Amino acid sequence: MARPTALSGFPEFLPGQRIIEQHLTALLQQTFELHGFGSIETRAVEPLDRLAKGGEDVDKEIYLIQRLHADQDTGSGSSGEAGGARDALGLHFDLTVPFARYVVENAGQLQFPFRRYQIQKAWRGERPQEGRYREFTQADIDIVGAETLARHHDLELPLAALDAFARMTSDLGMPPALMRVNNRRLAQGFYAGLEIDDVAGVLRVVDKLDKIGPQRAHEQLVGEIGLSDRQAQLCLSLAEISAADTSFVDRVRSLGVRHELLDQGLDELAQVVSAAAEHAPGRMMADLRIARGLDYYTGTVYETELAGFESLGSIASGGRYDSLANDGKIDYPGVGLSFGVSRMLVPLLGQGYLHATRPVPTCVLVAVDTEDTRSDSMAVAAALRRRGIPAEVAPTAAKYGKQIRYADRRQIPYVWFNAGENGEVKDIRSGEQLPADPNRWCPDDQDVHPRVYGDWEPQTSG
């Protein structure tokens, strides 16, 4: 086998990095379950006709799958062209499309509102770049109702996400997150109050505001969308409003635009922001330039940035959709948020921002005197494991110095000598060696499993 090289866009981790990923996904899982979200997994593939509805940009990124020698089996002379077969399958490019299908397929066996999380890989054949991969892990939480879904879930969901981010900072040393929230109705009502027809066009320009700046945005709104100077100015004034409390309401009102949908949007957004100010102070703000490109969002929309890693873009995004799915009889409205696990983790690991205390699970290496007594060492390891202490037996009955080096290279903290009940255990970091009974001895609590820590240091606050 020639030495293979990595495939661009398909990141893989070394064992020590994988430990960090395991800690992050376990933290997400635990937090989601504390908030009453249950796990599902869906198959990796969906029928192509369900996938290819995301718009041109997304459609061309879909990976189609087909059997290598499919033609030989069917014996048909069909073109074999991608997408030609009616039952063609593609890899899912997010977890929302498969979840919508799962809800409709299993609606009779689910309890609504249905709360689920889903941590899985997805695939997009796009050009790889920082924060964008061809294979990536997402972690989604959604609450879905049958026919109706109460408005208060719009604040419950980001609070669960902010709880997860707070734990990422406190438990893993990841940088703190700031969530930015807006409401589609607010912008739509504002534009309607200004008698603007091309709402989608305005949103598209506003969505680029950070990149192109207010001057070019104004030019495009007037030149391409056909707004008047005053309309364009008011749209940009709206987009400039942000606040960590409900003060944004008065600032919007002061622009003098009136519309029923605007009132509704302002009210919904104020509820979300004031709940966050009470339950997660300082971690969410209203930001009226957040647009979210996807058409299916109809109310609240969320984006999230990691402090110091703003260039990655949003690492947890989502929103309210009045119709996630429809089975011909009823609509399933929902609200959801998707964490970009790979989008966060690949850069943080690449920059060496997060660390594991060791790259292996093993806490104790049980040394071997001679191959004849290996069985005794195996019994010691088994006794340790019965009490939850990860242990492995040395691969060779080499000199003790060599066995200690084996542990040292793997950062295994303890080496056990002299099998049986009268053993001794050495902490190879301090060199301390003490008598120990394999049925009683305990390592330091923080040595049992590898731990993860990050470079982020909490600032001392006022």
Place this chain on the structure above:
Amino acid sequence: MARPTALSGFPEFLPGQRIIEQHLTALLQQTFELHGFGSIETRAVEPLDRLAKGGEDVDKEIYLIQRLHADQDTGSGSSGEAGGARDALGLHFDLTVPFARYVVENAGQLQFPFRRYQIQKAWRGERPQEGRYREFTQADIDIVGAETLARHHDLELPLAALDAFARMTSDLGMPPALMRVNNRRLAQGFYAGLEIDDVAGVLRVVDKLDKIGPQRAHEQLVGEIGLSDRQAQLCLSLAEISAADTSFVDRVRSLGVRHELLDQGLDELAQVVSAAAEHAPGRMMADLRIARGLDYYTGTVYETELAGFESLGSIASGGRYDSLANDGKIDYPGVGLSFGVSRMLVPLLGQGYLHATRPVPTCVLVAVDTEDTRSDSMAVAAALRRRGIPAEVAPTAAKYGKQIRYADRRQIPYVWFNAGENGEVKDIRSGEQLPADPNRWCPDDQDVHPRVYGDWEPQTSG
């Protein structure tokens, strides 16, 4: 959206079933880590030229992936035919091929012997049937050396697997497993001692012995492979030998065949079986008809059956390979075992053999008096979560009876009333309702998280 139907061969679980799967994979993960195996994950895709070496039967099952509109992007008029492109990618059909590639790709950054586990999905486009799926989860453990790997790992590995099976029975109530082990050298040496040339042909017939019976096997050995009557009889006599201890050695010797490779195989197999008799009595036996079809096994081979589910075939298989990979300079010998998670779980769940105590993670539903006091209920839920108790807030401020029914339908054991420090908590199974402080109250230990139990009852042993 028309109501979708399940895709044959792509099993998905309902939330309650998924809890059982989560418990099983967590158990495997914990056991593997206790034995010093570290986790890795590999990308889902490999270059087609690495995948398409498994022999004709496997090759035609490979799923090739390609971008839906790949032709438009490259602008080339290439045929677009599957497998035409030199950089074609396919979905991995097992975890061994990607692991071998990972070892060679990262050899400079790994410590050998390298111990890894890997729990991931794999894909095969084969005809779906019980125990065989187009998408399935495998859990692999391997130990790989650089240039050499000591023989004792052949017994370490199955002991780790048997530890996992013992926990599946004690912790999840799954049926007990029996591992059957053989050694390729033993059979090869035996056939060489009989001066049989077509070793692969004999193994192929012996592998079918269970299906076709000894008489047809004898006919095929004589008629198709060209053995003499005596040769065929001795091959079948060898295949009939099985034992839970090393008594099989004398039974093989009594057949009167002599060869150096046979001696080596007998010695290796005796070591594995006697170690298992000492460290995991009654759970492994030598069975000299186990052949394992795959060419890369060179020594010990393993298969595993679940009691009462023998018709599923082996649910944990593997063996020793002298060259898992080669990077042009050195060989990487290894020994590995692969658990068929889907192969075990889909039938056990389909038959209702395993159960979760509830289909949701939530332990406490916090009731809501009025929408005006929802924030108080949210604070109670947050206090419970801070102490690790999964809690959700009722979706509507309906009458208490309706809120209790919401919990009951989801089998949530507790409902919390009257937000604030003077709350009351009701066990809705017993009806008992007691005053409780959200910062102090604890549910029964066994109610905090859903538990999993199975129908298997341990037999009282003599």
